[in-house]
Amino acid sequence: MLFHLIITDKTVAQHDHIAELEHQPLVAKGESYGSITEKITNDVLETKTPRSMSVTLAVTSMLLLVFVLAIGAVLLKGPGVWGNNNPVGWAFEITNFVWWVGIGHAGTLISAILLLLHQHWRNAINRFAEAMTLFAVMCAGLFPALHTGRQWLDYWLFPYPNTMGLWVNFRSPLIWDVFAVSTYFTVSAMFWFVGLIPDLAAMRDKSKKHWQKVVYGVLAMGWRGSAHHWHRYETSYLLLAGLATPLVVSVHSVVSFDFAVSLVPGWHATIFPPYFVAGAIYSGFAMVLTLMIPARRWYKLESFITDRHLDYMAKVMLATGLIVLYGYMCELFFAYYSGSLYEMFMMKNRIFGPYWWAYAALIFCNGLTPQFLWFKSVRTNVTVLFIISLIVNVGMWLERFVIVVTSLHRDFLPSSWDMFTPTIWDWGLYLGTIGFFVWLIFVFVRVMPMISIFEIKHLLPWRGRIIDTSADAN
Amino acid sequence: MAQIFHPSMRVISRASIIVVFLLVGFVGWVSWDMYRSGYFTDVNVPKEQPIPFSHEHHVNGLGISCGYCHTSVEKSAFAGIPPTHTCMTCHSQIWTGAPMLEPVRASYRTQRPLEWNRVHDLPDFAYFNHSIHVKKGMSCQVCHGNVNMMPLVWKQSTLQMAWCLDCHRQPEKFIRPVEEIYNFEYRPPQDQIAFGKELVKKYDVKTKQLTDCSICHR
Numbered sequence: 001m002l003f004h005l006i007i008t009d010k011t012v013a014q015h016d017h018i019a020e021l022e023h024q025p026l027v028a029k030g031e032s033y034g035s036i037t038e039k040i041t042n043d044v045l046e047t048k049t050p051r052s053m054s055v056t057l058a059v060t061s062m063l064l065l066v067f068v069l070a071i072g073a074v075l076l077k078g079p080g081v082w083g084n085n086n087p088v089g090w091a092f093e094i095t096n097f098v099w100w101v102g103i104g105h106a107g108t109l110i111s112a113i114l115l116l117l118h119q120h121w122r123n124a125i126n127r128f129a130e131a132m133t134l135f136a137v138m139c140a141g142l143f144p145a146l147h148t149g150r151q152w153l154d155y156w157l158f159p160y161p162n163t164m165g166l167w168v169n170f171r172s173p174l175i176w177d178v179f180a181v182s183t184y185f186t187v188s189a190m191f192w193f194v195g196l197i198p199d200l201a202a203m204r205d206k207s208k209k210h211w212q213k214v215v216y217g218v219l220a221m222g223w224r225g226s227a228h229h230w231h232r233y234e235t236s237y238l239l240l241a242g243l244a245t246p247l248v249v250s251v252h253s254v255v256s257f258d259f260a261v262s263l264v265p266g267w268h269a270t271i272f273p274p275y276f277v278a279g280a281i282y283s284g285f286a287m288v289l290t291l292m293i294p295a296r297r298w299y300k301l302e303s304f305i306t307d308r309h310l311d312y313m314a315k316v317m318l319a320t321g322l323i324v325l326y327g328y329m330c331e332l333f334f335a336y337y338s339g340s341l342y343e344m345f346m347m348k349n350r351i352f353g354p355y356w357w358a359y360a361a362l363i364f365c366n367g368l369t370p371q372f373l374w375f376k377s378v379r380t381n382v383t384v385l386f387i388i389s390l391i392v393n394v395g396m397w398l399e400r401f402v403i404v405v406t407s408l409h410r411d412f413l414p415s416s417w418d419m420f421t422p423t424i425w426d427w428g429l430y431l432g433t434i435g436f437f438v439w440l441i442f443v444f445v446r447v448m449p450m451i452s453i454f455e456i457k458h459l460l461p462w463r464g465r466i467i468d469t470s471a472d473a474n
Numbered sequence: 475m476a477q478i479f480h481p482s483m484r485v486i487s488r489a490s491i492i493v494v495f496l497l498v499g500f501v502g503w504v505s506w507d508m509y510r511s512g513y514f515t516d517v518n519v520p521k522e523q524p525i526p527f528s529h530e531h532h533v534n535g536l537g538i539s540c541g542y543c544h545t546s547v548e549k550s551a552f553a554g555i556p557p558t559h560t561c562m563t564c565h566s567q568i569w570t571g572a573p574m575l576e577p578v579r580a581s582y583r584t585q586r587p588l589e590w591n592r593v594h595d596l597p598d599f600a601y602f603n604h605s606i607h608v609k610k611g612m613s614c615q616v617c618h619g620n621v622n623m624m625p626l627v628w629k630q631s632t633l634q635m636a637w638c639l640d641c642h643r644q645p646e647k648f649i650r651p652v653e654e655i656y657n658f659e660y661r662p663p664q665d666q667i668a669f670g671k672e673l674v675k676k677y678d679v680k681t682k683q684l685t686d687c688s689i690c691h692r
């Protein structure tokens with residue numbers, strides 16, 4: 001460590017901003033216990049909503065209306081309003097479902113796995129990322145629930161003592177999905193809420209109006225910050241982190257089984273679980289960046305979410321992006337090596353068939369774009385990073401579209417081949433969930449502390465932990 | 475700083491945890507019971523009819539067999555509701571002036587069938603066939619109960635899927651000799667299960683198929 005510090009002194013003296021990054025504190029100089037609480041609670045209680053945020057909120061509120069309309073259309077007319085057909089019985093719904101569930105994964109990875117791995121920098125972004133997880137899972141769950149066609153009977157998906165004398169089909173991966181997603185939502189919600197309790201107490205204490213005190217007071221569940229409270233809190237938080245950790249891997253593995261367990265060429269591949277999990281984390285970090293970069297600017301949070309944080313997130317994105325690219329190459333190799341006529345045709349059709357543009361765009365977005373993240377100058381350029389994160393989001397959506405639609409539209413029987421064309425309701429529901437999601441994020445930012453107040457205090461430089469930068473730089 | 479909550483909140487907040495569990499349990503119990511109650515299933519609720527036709531009188535009192543009126547029970551999916559002609563075979567001779575029977579005579583005159591209120595109405599997505607059940611030794615009584623004792627007919631069985639499966643999973647519990655299907659006095663033997671298994675074999679009831687989805691949902 002001593003050696004490291006010596007190096008630090010030299011580099012600071014000699015190198016430019018980029019080289020310094022590794023050794024920047026995770027909370028900007030000049031912040032203190034008091035200033036952190038003031039700043040973050042004031043963002044909810046005092047600060048006037050930034051203008052750019054109001055404008056974006058107006059746009060997302062409109063999308064929220066589209067969302068309501070698109071759901072209404074499905075409920076009134078049925079899934080026939082979508083472009084689904086035979087053989088493409090799964091289209092936008094499952095594409096969007098997988099996309100949203102995947103996005104959620106970054107939140108759990110940040111809050112649980114990075115906690116257990118002592119990656120302290122996650123303290124600045126875990127609250128926000130967890131909220132994102134919750135909202136993304138809400139959007140995700142909606143798609144299969146609407147896709148069932150008789151949405152009022154969706155409770156049949158759960159095993160309960162019913163008058164039909166039947167259990168659900170436990171051998172169906174679609175039921176595993178129900179368990180995976182509902183467990184995921186429950187654990188994420190609990191983890192998020194437990195992590196909020198000390199901050200809700202801070203909000204209660206900082207509130208000026210009586211009703212605010214009451215609302216935050218009820219939510220804080222009588223937190224007084226005694227040693228007992230902290231002891232129990234730390235224990236339960238660690239336990240929940242332990243519970244959430246396997247979910248990072250298991251949920252998207254189960255989602256991938258929806259495909260891998262079937263016999264459709266392009267779906268029936270053993271690489272699917274790890275490849276899906278990597279893709280999930282990849283898209284999740286992209287979404288965290290997409291949301292956090294504007295939020296950080298509008299609420300002036302640069303001293304808590306530093307360039308170093310963005311740099312770390314970009315690195316995670318690069319690493320998972322490479323795994324995803326490896327997955328694409330494996331798919332090519334599998335098709336070739338299998339010697340199976342159908343597998344080879346599927347791959348050829350994917351690249352040169354009628355949906356070639358989707359595959360080409362996918363390789364551009366997910367294969368080429370993240371390669372820019374090898375450069376530190378890119379990782380520290382906020383604007384470029386924001387654009388890359390948007391491209392990756394699009395790319396990950398395309399990946400699911402390619403997997404779902406190109407595999408189905410040319411199935412075993414040439415007589416049943418057909419093209420899938422999304423209708424206005426397909427797009428409406430998809431854009432609608434984006435509106436719903438961003439709208440929820442805005443509501444969250446408006447009523448809850450978006451950065452964990454008490455956890456970020458651990459990152460203050462004089463606490464001694466952070467000076468040892470080698471522990472934090474991965 | 476003034477307290478936000480009254481000290482009684484200590485008790486209330488803790489009690490609320492228990493109340494939530496009780497509430498969930500209560501809702502679960504109510505919905506469990508409601509879906510199985512006569513209010514929902516119409517079991518044991520006599521149904522009003524345009525004419526108070528008494529199965530008790532005609533079957534128990536007069537000894538008319540089920541098949542006399544429900545003629546297609548052995549041949550078709552539907553057991554059949556008798557046409558007015560069937561009523562008039564007797565009622566053109568007896569009780570010819572009874573005011574209670576005026577709707578029957580009116581139906582006969584105008585050639586418009588009587589409109590009975592349906593008691594047993596299966597959901598449309600379940601394909602039920604009377605003839606196969608009757609031919610394989612499922613008595614009317616097993617599903618419809620002691621109709622010979624019903625002044626107005628009511629449902630004895632819920633017609634819920636779990637009830638269908640009770641028998642489809644173990645037909646030997648209910649099967650009886652084909653000759654006995656219309657017999658309300660029939661009493662199953664002591665060793666019904668062993669006897670039933672014999673009959674299942676004898677009538678070639680394919681028990682493995684009986685729980686296939688497509689047996690009822692086609």
